[in-house]
Amino acid sequence: MDMGGGRLIRIMILVLVMVLVWKIWDYSSLPVLEPPSFNAEISKGMSSSKLQSDQEQNSVLQAPVDEEQLLQETRTTIHTLENESDTEIREEKQDLIQKGEGIVIRPITKKKKLTDKGNNSETMKIKSKKKEHEESGKLEKEKKIKEKEIEKGQKGKEVAVKPTMRIEIYYEVLCSDSRNFIMKQLTPAFEKLKDILQVGLVPYGKAKTLEENGKVTFDCQHGPRECEGNIVHACVTNIIKDEAKQIAIVHCMIDRNEQPMVVGKKCVEKHGEKWASISSCVTSDKGTSILKHMGDMTHRLKPEVTFIPTITINGSQEDQKHILLDFHKVLCKRYKGPRHPSC
Structure with missing residues (x-):
């Protein structure tokens, strides 16, 4: 139990x-x-x-x-x-x-994605700039390579450097001899030899510069109209830097220079330049100052001017007679560089 x-x-x-x-x-x-x-x-x-x-x-x-x-x-x-x-x-x-009791919950962020999305345009710009920089660097590198190749190919070869001749024409606008020289000698010779010539036009001639009470005036050989024409030519040579255009406009004006302002406007505009700047120069103290400078250049010549036009080649007045008769031939003869094709 x-x-x-x-x-x-x-x-x-x-x-x-x-x-x-x-x-x-x-x-x-x-x-x-x-x-x-x-x-x-x-x-x-x-x-x-x-x-x-x-x-x-x-x-x-x-x-x-x-x-x-x-x-x-x-x-x-x-x-x-x-x-x-x-x-x-x-x-x-x-x-x-x-x-959420006793458990640490870590939030899942999308920072990277949001950043990528928010900065998408900035990233594209950076990539674009980087690409442009790389392309620019590549082009620059290729350019340097080509330059080195050209330099290497030309190494040992003599590069022909053409010397130039400095020509200065001292003239006055109503002088018939000046007109004939510019139209018949200077213009044709320049068209053939312009690659070896540097031309300076000095429109003053046998004029005189007068200064009284701080005011500058001129006394020209052919009267006040010539002084006005000289100032127009002086302003053209100062404002228009292209030598070919300078000579072409002076050639046009000196053919009929009795009314300097009228013919000046016509010739300047004919060759694609603005007359307003030339006219402003002529009617202001600037034109007077330029012509005075032209007179100083003329008076400094050695020997002194006895005939107009007077032409200097590299500062020399030698052989004026032949210059007035065949300017092109004299230039070819006195040129120190290789024989020019037009000579």
């Missing part, structure tokens, strides 16, 4: 363990169940019939039990409870994650 009671106690303990595991989260303490004490009942004077009745009831409880099956069921139940416990723990963790 005692052995039967012990077995019942073990079964009850197993059941309690199962209940304890199942309700571990809901209960903080376990109830205490004391097994019945049969010896106590006997000591209190229970009747033999009652004792027999109790023994019969206990014999019913002592029905045979399959211990292996009971252990297997207990193990299965415990395993199930463990799985369910794990599930509850995972759910609690998920709740904590959602609530």
